[in-house]
Amino acid sequence: KAIGIDAGGTLTKVAYLDEHNELILSTFPSNDLQAVKDWIINNPDIEDIGVTGGRTEQLLDVIKTMKSIHYIVEFEATLKGVRFLLNKGGYYFERSMITNIGTGTSIHYMEGNTHIRVGGTGIGGGTLIGLSALTTGITDYNEIREMAVKGNREGVDLLVKDIYQGMDTPIDGHLTASNFGKVGITEAIKQPAADILATVQGLVGEVITTLSIQYAEEKNAQHIVYIGSTISNNEHLVNVIANYTRTKKHTPVFINDHGFSGAVGALLNI
Ligand code: ATP
Ligand code: MG
Structure with a gap:
């Protein structure tokens, strides 16, 4: 064998x-x-x-x-x-991006039978666990994943519409203007752990997606295949990545056994 x-x-x-x-x-x-x-x-x-x-x-x-x-x-x-x-x-995709969200993140461009690593970021699964542990004391990946689903980012993230109060927004008002940005400009510094965990996942997911999309546009690839154990059973992170990729007019792809x-x-x- x-x-x-x-x-x-x-x-x-x-x-x-x-x-x-x-x-x-x-x-x-x-x-x-x-x-x-x-x-x-x-x-x-x-x-x-x-x-x-x-x-x-x-x-x-x-x-x-x-x-x-x-x-x-x-x-x-x-x-x-x-x-x-x-x-x-x-x-089957003639051209696609492959984003591997491991401990760190690597982004590859795949065309036919060829591929090349185009870039990456230190923001990855290790960041997810590290930031979650430092901000909430929770270190177990499964606990982080399960709690994040119940969390709400509204009290922590600053959205574009939160800045443009009562005005038309120059870009989609529901986009994040500043990850964790609400904390510094409001009085409530203490936030429930679930909300912090959801927000950490939001930060990690949005950074990785933003970068992947930039490479996808440069390479003229429609599909972005996201892989790596960081998104295994991680409903909240998958949602962040899928929604943001679609908002940016690209197609997220998730395959079985990707980890x-x-x-x-x-x-x-x-
Ligand atoms: P790299 O490719 O960067 O060397 P890796 O191959 O170990 O790292 P993956 O296995 O793809 O990376 O993903 C690791 C991430 O998956 C962890 O950082 C964590 O966020 C998440 N994860 C999923 N399951 C577990 C688990 N049982 N224990 C710890 N982390 C887990
Ligand atoms: Mg790996």
Whole structure:
């Protein structure tokens, strides 16, 4: 059997195909690579391991003597996996942007069989957890995700219409004029944790979307495929990204198993 492993900054993703050619996926925290080794030991039929991701060196320190190892560079693995998952989902785009929201964010332009990393930002999943933890004390990703759905950004974000009071707005009044901007100009400094978490997600989502759209316009690509575990089951963040992308006249695309693109690419590379 062959498996693909993407050892990322936060999460290590594993992918393989079962006897019915179904993708089987699992996740380990990247600060516990020993658990990955134990899992491999418990699956003695594994012969080949495709590896990728920024934590590959540390992963190999733990597993290198075990099996036949096949390394592939992270961006190559990610795009290989994205192509496979897009195809599996019945999508084909001649030109598209691929925005990978991992611990940090990388943005790629994909055209036919070619791709190039066009840019990125340090605003990513790590930012989401870091800012959430510092502002609310909540560090657990699942708790952040679930609470954010119940939160309301209105008391924290300053919208364009909040500035242009009683006047016509020069741009859509519901756009964010200033993320967290209401706090500094109103009296209520204390905000409910759910509202802060929703607003942190808003900030992260809007920065990433804004940047992705700028590249999409430069490259004349209509579709932006958003991937990465940061948006896995993260309803609030997905909504922010989808709505803002549509507001800016582009088409957001979300594919199944997107968080495992790198692991799938590493598997296909064997
Ligand atoms: P990079 O590609 O930047 O090296 P990575 O591959 O580890 O990082 P992903 O796995 O795509 O990145 O996404 C990591 C992010 O996903 C975290 O920062 C967090 O926001 C979110 N996340 C989703 N599930 C979890 C989880 N179980 N534990 C921690 N973070 C999670
Ligand atoms: Mg990654």
